[in-house]
Amino acid sequence: MKLYNYFRSSASWRVRIGLAMKGLDYDYIPIHLAKNEQFAEPFANQQVSHLVPALVLDDGRWLSQSMAILEYLDETHPEPPLLPRDPVARAQVRALAQDIGCDIHPVNNLRVLRYLKNDLGHPQDEVDRWYRHWVATGLAIVEQRLAGTAGQFGFGDTPGLADCLLVPQVYNAQRFDCPLEAYPTVMRVNAACLALPAFANTHPSVCPDAA
Amino acid sequence: MKLYNYFRSSASWRVRIGLAMKGLDYDYIPIHLAKNEQFAEPFANQQVSHLVPALVLDDGRWLSQSMAILEYLDETHPEPPLLPRDPVARAQVRALAQDIGCDIHPVNNLRVLRYLKNDLGHPQDEVDRWYRHWVATGLAIVEQRLAGTAGQFGFGDTPGLADCLLVPQVYNAQRFDCPLEAYPTVMRVNAACLALPAFANTHPSVCPDAA
Numbered sequence: 001m002k003l004y005n006y007f008r009s010s011a012s013w014r015v016r017i018g019l020a021m022k023g024l025d026y027d028y029i030p031i032h033l034a035k036n037e038q039f040a041e042p043f044a045n046q047q048v049s050h051l052v053p054a055l056v057l058d059d060g061r062w063l064s065q066s067m068a069i070l071e072y073l074d075e076t077h078p079e080p081p082l083l084p085r086d087p088v089a090r091a092q093v094r095a096l097a098q099d100i101g102c103d104i105h106p107v108n109n110l111r112v113l114r115y116l117k118n119d120l121g122h123p124q125d126e127v128d129r130w131y132r133h134w135v136a137t138g139l140a141i142v143e144q145r146l147a148g149t150a151g152q153f154g155f156g157d158t159p160g161l162a163d164c165l166l167v168p169q170v171y172n173a174q175r176f177d178c179p180l181e182a183y184p185t186v187m188r189v190n191a192a193c194l195a196l197p198a199f200a201n202t203h204p205s206v207c208p209d210a211a
Numbered sequence: 212m213k214l215y216n217y218f219r220s221s222a223s224w225r226v227r228i229g230l231a232m233k234g235l236d237y238d239y240i241p242i243h244l245a246k247n248e249q250f251a252e253p254f255a256n257q258q259v260s261h262l263v264p265a266l267v268l269d270d271g272r273w274l275s276q277s278m279a280i281l282e283y284l285d286e287t288h289p290e291p292p293l294l295p296r297d298p299v300a301r302a303q304v305r306a307l308a309q310d311i312g313c314d315i316h317p318v319n320n321l322r323v324l325r326y327l328k329n330d331l332g333h334p335q336d337e338v339d340r341w342y343r344h345w346v347a348t349g350l351a352i353v354e355q356r357l358a359g360t361a362g363q364f365g366f367g368d369t370p371g372l373a374d375c376l377l378v379p380q381v382y383n384a385q386r387f388d389c390p391l392e393a394y395p396t397v398m399r400v401n402a403a404c405l406a407l408p409a410f411a412n413t414h415p416s417v418c419p420d421a422a
Contacts (some may be wrong), residue, residue, distance in 0.1 A: 048352050048355040049310065061299055063299070063302045063303070063306065064306045065306035067305070067313075068302045068303075068309055072298055072299070072302035075301065087283055087287050088268070088272055088283070090283065091274045091282065092274070092279075094276065094279035094282060095276035098276040098278060099260065099276065102278075102317050103260065105313075106314055106317045107318055112318060115341075120331075120341075126331070130331075133326065137322075144259040145259065
C-alpha cells in the first residue's frame with residue numbers, strides 16, 4: 001500500500017496510527033500542502049478532493065476519507081480491533097470520532113482558513129481566533145463525552161478509533177496555541193496514547209517530510 | 212426509540228431516511244433550532260453538543276452523530292443493508308458519505324453561519340456566498356466520485372448510506388439557492404431517491420414540525 005499524506009495533516013496522522021496499530025507496512029508519499037502539491041499530478045487527478053490522506057491499495061484502487069480508511073483497515077485486518085464489538089459501544093466510539101472528524105477538524109481545515117483569510121479578508125489573528133473557537137467548542141464536547149466512555153483511552157482501556165482522531169486533534173490544537181487545561185480527560189488520554197509506539201512512531205515530528 | 216430532530220436539519224433527515232429504510236418506528240421529538248430549543252432541557256443536558264439528531268434507545272441510552280447512528284441501525288437491523296459487503300466498496304460508500312458529512316455540511320452548519328454573521332460581522336449576502344462556495348466545492352467532488360460509483364443510486368443500483376446523506380444535502384443546497392446544474396449525476400440520484408417512500412415520506416416538508 002501507499003499512503004499519500006502530509007506530516008502535519010491531522011487526518012493523515014489518523015491513518016498512520018491505524019496502519020501502525022494493525023502492523024501494516026506502506027510507502028509514505030508526502031504531499032506538501034503548504035506548497036500546494038495537492039493540486040499537482042498524479043495526486044490531483046486521482047484524489048479529486050485534493051485532500052490528504054489517500055490510501056492506494058496494492059491493486060491500484062484509491063481510498064479516501066480518513067475515517068472510511070480506518071474502518072476499511074479494521075474490516076480487512078480485524079486484530080487488534082479499532083472498534084468494540086457491542087453495537088451501542090461501536091456507535092459511541094464512532095460518535096466520538098465524528099465529534100472530532102466532523103465537528104472540529106473540517107471547520108478548521110487549511111482550505112477553510114485560507115478562504116477566511118484570502119476571500120473574506122480576515123487578518124491572521126481573527127483566523128487564529130476562529131480556529132481556537134471551534135477547538136474550544138469541540139473539545140468541550142469531547143471532554144464531556146469522555147466522562148462517560150474513557151478508561152485509560154478514549155473508550156475503555158483499549159486504544160481504538162476514537163484515539164486515532166483525538167491525538168492528532170490535540171497536536172493541531174497545540175500548534176495553534178489553543179488553551180487545553182479545561183480538557184483534563186482529553187489530555188490524559190492523549191498522553192496515554194502517545195506512550196504507545198503506534199502513536200509515537202507516527203508523530204508528525206518523526207515523519208520523512210517533517211520540516 | 213425516540214428521535215430528537217428538526218425537520219430542516221439535514222443531519223436529522225439522514226437518520227429519518229435510515230429508520231424508514233429499515234422499517235423502524237420511532238417517536239418524533241422536534242427540537243426547533245431557530246428557536247434555540249437545542250439549548251433547553253432535557254435535550255441540552257443529554258446531548259452535550261446541542262446538535263441534532265439524537266436517537267434515544269428503548270433502554271434510555273442516547274446515540275449521537277448521524278453517520279454513527281446510521282451504522283448502528285445497519286449493524287442492529289441488517290436488512291436491507293445500507294452498506295455493500297465488499298470492504299473496498301464499503302470504504303467507497305463511507306467516503307462518499309463523509310465527502311458530504313465531513314466536508315460540506317459541518318462547514319455550513321447553523322452554528323458556523325451564526326459565527327460568521329454574529330461574531331465576525333458578515334452581512335447575510337456574504338454568509339450566503341460562503342454557504343454556496345462550500346456546496347459548490349463539495350458537490351463538484353461528489354459528482355466526480357459518483358462517476359465511478361453510481362448506478363441508479365449513489366453506489367450501484369441499491370439505495371444506501373451515501374444516498375442518506377446526498378438527498379438532504381441537495382435539499383439544503385436548494386434552500387440556499389445554490390446552482391446545481393453542474394452536478395447532473397447528483398441530481399439524477401437525488402430524483403431516483405425521492406421516488407422511494409423512505410425518502411419521500413421523511414421529507415422535511417411532511418415532518419410534524421414543518422412550518
